[in-house]
Amino acid sequence: MLKVAGLFTEYPNERGQIVRAAQDVTFEVPEGKLFTLLGPSGCGKTTTLRSIAGLERPRAGEISVGDRVVYSSTRNVFVAPNRRGFGMVFQSYAIWPHMNVFQNTAFPLQVGDRRFSAQEIRDKVLRVLRAVQLEELADREATKLSGGQQQRLALARALVMEPQLLLLDEPLSNLDAKLRERMRFELKRLQRELRITTVYVTHDQSEALALSHSIAVMNEGHIQQIGAPREIYERPRSQFVADFVGTTNFLDGSVLGRGAEPGHFRVRTEFGEVEVLSDDDLRGSDRVVLSVRPEDVELAETRPEGDNVWEARVDQKVFLGEFIDFQVKLGGRILLARSHPSLRTPVGDALYVKLHPEKCVALKAA
Amino acid sequence: MQAGNPAMNAAAPFALRRSFDWKWVVIGLCVVFTIYIAVVPLAFLLWQSFFTPQTASKAAEFTLGNYTSAYGSSETLRLFWNSVQFALGASLFAFVLGTALAWMNERTNTPFKTLFFALSIIPLIIPGILFTVAWILLGSPKIGIINLALQNWIGLEKPLFNVYSLWGMIWVDGLHYSPMAFLLMTAAFRAMDPALEESATMSGANIFQVAYRVTLKLTWPAILATLLMLFVRAIESFEVPALLGLPVGIHVFTSAIYQAVHRYPSQIGLASAYGMTLLLITTVGVYFVSRLSSRGSKYATMTGKGFRPRRIDLGPWRWFAAAIFIIYFLLIVVLPFAVLLWSSFQRFYSVPSWQALNNLTLDPYRFIFTYPNLARSVWNTLILSFGSATVIMLVTSVICWIVVKTKLPGRWLLDNFASLPMVFPGLVLGLSIMIFYLNFDIGIYGTIWIMFIAYITRFMPYGLRYNTTSMLQIHKELEESAAMSGASWGTTFRRVILPLLKPGLVAGWIYVMIVSIRELSSSILLYSPGTEVLSITIWELWENGQYVELSALGVLFILALFVLVMVAQWLGKKFGVKE
Numbered sequence: 028m029l030k031v032a033g034l035f036t037e038y039p040n041e042r043g044q045i046v047r048a049a050q051d052v053t054f055e056v057p058e059g060k061l062f063t064l065l066g067p068s069g070c071g072k073t074t075t076l077r078s079i080a081g082l083e084r085p086r087a088g089e090i091s092v093g094d095r096v097v098y099s100s101t102r103n104v105f106v107a108p109n110r111r112g113f114g115m116v117f118q119s120y121a122i123w124p125h126m127n128v129f130q131n132t133a134f135p136l137q138v139g140d141r142r143f144s145a146q147e148i149r150d151k152v153l154r155v156l157r158a159v160q161l162e163e164l165a166d167r168e169a170t171k172l173s174g175g176q177q178q179r180l181a182l183a184r185a186l187v188m189e190p191q192l193l194l195l196d197e198p199l200s201n202l203d204a205k206l207r208e209r210m211r212f213e214l215k216r217l218q219r220e221l222r223i224t225t226v227y228v229t230h231d232q233s234e235a236l237a238l239s240h241s242i243a244v245m246n247e248g249h250i251q252q253i254g255a256p257r258e259i260y261e262r263p264r265s266q267f268v269a270d271f272v273g274t275t276n277f278l279d280g281s282v283l284g285r286g287a288e289p290g291h292f293r294v295r296t297e298f299g300e301v302e303v304l305s306d307d308d309l310r311g312s313d314r315v316v317l318s319v320r321p322e323d324v325e326l327a328e329t330r331p332e333g334d335n336v337w338e339a340r341v342d343q344k345v346f347l348g349e350f351i352d353f354q355v356k357l358g359g360r361i362l363l364a365r366s367h368p369s370l371r372t373p374v375g376d377a378l379y380v381k382l383h384p385e386k387c388v389a390l391k392a393a
Numbered sequence: 394m395q396a397g398n399p400a401m402n403a404a405a406p407f408a409l410r411r412s413f414d415w416k417w418v419v420i421g422l423c424v425v426f427t428i429y430i431a432v433v434p435l436a437f438l439l440w441q442s443f444f445t446p447q448t449a450s451k452a453a454e455f456t457l458g459n460y461t462s463a464y465g466s467s468e469t470l471r472l473f474w475n476s477v478q479f480a481l482g483a484s485l486f487a488f489v490l491g492t493a494l495a496w497m498n499e500r501t502n503t504p505f506k507t508l509f510f511a512l513s514i515i516p517l518i519i520p521g522i523l524f525t526v527a528w529i530l531l532g533s534p535k536i537g538i539i540n541l542a543l544q545n546w547i548g549l550e551k552p553l554f555n556v557y558s559l560w561g562m563i564w565v566d567g568l569h570y571s572p573m574a575f576l577l578m579t580a581a582f583r584a585m586d587p588a589l590e591e592s593a594t595m596s597g598a599n600i601f602q603v604a605y606r607v608t609l610k611l612t613w614p615a616i617l618a619t620l621l622m623l624f625v626r627a628i629e630s631f632e633v634p635a636l637l638g639l640p641v642g643i644h645v646f647t648s649a650i651y652q653a654v655h656r657y658p659s660q661i662g663l664a665s666a667y668g669m670t671l672l673l674i675t676t677v678g679v680y681f682v683s684r685l686s687s688r689g690s691k692y693a694t695m696t697g698k699g700f701r702p703r704r705i706d707l708g709p710w711r712w713f714a715a716a717i718f719i720i721y722f723l724l725i726v727v728l729p730f731a732v733l734l735w736s737s738f739q740r741f742y743s744v745p746s747w748q749a750l751n752n753l754t755l756d757p758y759r760f761i762f763t764y765p766n767l768a769r770s771v772w773n774t775l776i777l778s779f780g781s782a783t784v785i786m787l788v789t790s791v792i793c794w795i796v797v798k799t800k801l802p803g804r805w806l807l808d809n810f811a812s813l814p815m816v817f818p819g820l821v822l823g824l825s826i827m828i829f830y831l832n833f834d835i836g837i838y839g840t841i842w843i844m845f846i847a848y849i850t851r852f853m854p855y856g857l858r859y860n861t862t863s864m865l866q867i868h869k870e871l872e873e874s875a876a877m878s879g880a881s882w883g884t885t886f887r888r889v890i891l892p893l894l895k896p897g898l899v900a901g902w903i904y905v906m907i908v909s910i911r912e913l914s915s916s917i918l919l920y921s922p923g924t925e926v927l928s929i930t931i932w933e934l935w936e937n938g939q940y941v942e943l944s945a946l947g948v949l950f951i952l953a954l955f956v957l958v959m960v961a962q963w964l965g966k967k968f969g970v971k972e
Binding site for chain 1 (some may be wrong): 586588589591592593594595596597598599602606607610611706
């Protein structure tokens with residue numbers, strides 16, 4: 028549906044220097060899917076989104092929606108943002124304070140090329156307000172809305188013209204934590220119900236994992252990895268992705284040889300030999316970094332069956348209610364492990380650490 | 394009373410032992426000083442307007458005569474009409490010019506944008522009197538360079554335009570204050586979250602729909618406030634009406650007040666009646682400006698951290714925009730300064746020509762440097778500006794601490810008192826202070842002290858504003874932790890508040906210093922031989938017809954102010970002052 032190919036953007040900063048934002052960004056979003064651009068601030072994700080919107084003019088590349096090319100540097104095509112017909116929700120929501128809820132929502136129907144009768148506008152606006160549960164507030168001043176209501180209003184305004192494509196720029200970042208979690212479900216339900224193709228920009232990895240069909244992790248203008256949420260989380264392809272999405276333990280090592288199963292390798296680390304998984308074709312004596320998620324570090328007071336088991340010592344622990352975080356000393360180093368709170372090994376005592384080979388991802392050292 | 398003052402509460406055991414707290418002395422003095430400074434002149438202006446002048450033989454008597462003579466004549470109606478025409482014209486002209494430039498600068502890709510920076514400092518470095526004189530040298534029908542050049546080159550019979558006219562006054566005043574409109578509208582554009590416009594674009598609105606339905610509607614309070622502010626400022630304007638209007642008999646309130654005082658015998662009662670009228674107009678104006686600003690902030694609270702705004706690509710039109718801007722730059726900076734520079738190297742004022750070029754001389758500069766009044770007026774100016782800036786910033790820091798940080802009852806009144814002088818046109822303030830110290834002879838009339846008081850009164854609101862901005866950013870807990878560490882109020886104020894206030898203090902100090910250096914309209918009623926300031930010296934040179942000497946002094950004055958503003962900007966950067 029949406030195709031972005033070879034996108035390059037740059038802009039002058041306050042001091043007039045040219046800043047490069049997106050660098051050779053290429054991805055595709057199938058019809059009806061939610062695609063997330065995830066990355067730290069300044070990684071080029073917002074600029075990419077704004078290029079799709081037409082608010083930014085890229086330096087090179089091509090953007091098309093369905094059969095329609097909205098930007099192409101080679102064919103010199105640039106469709107003005109108000110002619111693209113995409114819905115967009117801004118980070119600040121950009122609710123017009125001089126209009127009420129109804130007027131805010133009706134605006135796109137009033138200014139577009141297509142003319143609607145007053146009755147049509149009314150019907151469409153009320154329908155979309157009902158969808159975001161703001162129907163009763165239609166006459167309320169926009170300035171009198173709470174954060175969550177503003178967010179829903181911004182969404183209603185973006186959806187009212189039934190756009191081909193919905194663009195969301197960190198729509199949940201201005202909400203408090205509890206509300207953000209609730210809106211996450213709402214947003215997901217709405218997107219799945221309407222089956223509207225959506226591009227979502229965020230720096231919050233849990234949001235990205237929760238909402239997306241597919242995620243592109245960006246850093247310094249480049250897309251690092253594209254994949255389904257589970258793929259990104261469980262099989263990161265670079266240290267950056269492993270570190271940025273979720274919490275992880277990094278362990279240095281060097282490759283000894285192939286493991287028992289295809290894709291498995293044996294790696295020597297500070298505390299012994301580990302069987303690991305890698306998508307790269309590793310060779311003997313390659314330097315690698317292992318990424319192990321804390322919840323995949325299995326702790327037990329009795330020795331578990333199988334390989335990849337070591338004895339360790341509890342260095343510190345933090346009780347967090349639904350789980351308990353252990354820092355265990357294994358060889359010379361500290362490993363973070365997340366366990367069920369029923370594990371009550373006191374600080375200083377010994378316990379066993381087991382690492383499943385599928386959960387230890389070996390990445391080529393930078 | 395002490396509920397809002399944890400410094401006091403925390404130190405209560407110590408305070409009890411020490412029966413006397415200096416804090417209340419400092420606060421009390423500052424409050425009394427502020428009320429005295431701000432309220433007394435107003436009260437006396439009002440009083441005077443209802444009384445006949447006091448003479449040696451006859452005490453003042455109550456009369457409505459000043460008002461009847463002020464409002465009974467058709468002359469006053471004409472005065473009023475002239476003032477309104479002039480102020481409306483000048484403010485609209487400045488607004489249109491300033492807004493167009495602000496929009497070009499903020500929202501389009503016009504080239505040469507770095508020059509816009511100059512716009513923010515021009516009103517500071519070219520005082521009104523010099524700007525007006527420069528435009529007389531450019532646009533007078535007899536000696537104006539533009540007129541003469543056009544007559545020579547194209548063979549025009551009559552001079553193209555006459556600066557000694559209502560249109561000429563509107564032109565010069567509007568041009569001079571267009572940078573103010575530019576700054577105010579730039580702030581308005583910046584205060585708006587660009588996403589508000591972008592979301593309209595994304596909704597399918599074209600550039601005109603965005604401009605009308607979103608940008609204009611949202612900046613409407615700011616537009617009205619700017620227009621009102623410019624109007625108030627124009628109706629207070631003294632230099633332009635005095636230099637351009639008086640010679641041809643176009644009178645406005647300010648020039649009429651000046652004439653009433655300088656007539657013999659001087660008609661102070663009539664001047665007061667005019668002054669009260671003018672004060673009424675400016676008060677209503679300032680009141681609505683503050684109402685509008687608080688309404689505007691209702692909109693501002695909704696903005697988030699925006700992305701850098703999208704620039705509208707003007708295409709080939711951007712060169713047209715650049716041309717407009719360069720012409721504007723010529724009119725407001727290059728031509729006025731060039732004409733002063735040219736005439737400052739002449740023995741007698743003459744239009745540029747090859748012959749005149751051979752007569753270049755440094756005589757005017759020699760004259761200026763040996764001018765007996767010069768050293769004294771420079772010294773007076775420096776003392777006054779330095780002194781008033783220092784006093785204002787220190788006193789208003791205490792005032793604004795009371796207003797912002799305590800819960801003392803009636804503190805809002807104090808805030809209003811300290812801001813009250815804002816409504817005073819400089820000339821009216823000079824008038825009321827003059828009247829007061831003429832009647833209550835404490836020996837400062839005719840000395841430099843009366844001007845000192847005028848300056849402090851006039852610029853106190855600026856100091857208060859700078860300090861308040863800074864004070865709002867100082868978290869209450871910073872003071873509280875100083876109190877918990879055992880510091881007294883005085884120590885806390887000196888060691889915690891003042892240092893944290895430094896950005897605002899420094900910026901405000903420099904600003905007050907610069908505006909005091911250029912002050913003319915209050916000083917002109919208060920100076921006497923020996924207490925002239927620089928702008929008065931320029932005024933006197935003009936009255937004597939010493940144009941070339943005036944030009945030399947003007948050039949030096951502008952250069953000095955330029956250096957001062959540059960130093961201020963550099964200091965501002967160093968201390969992290971933002972605007």
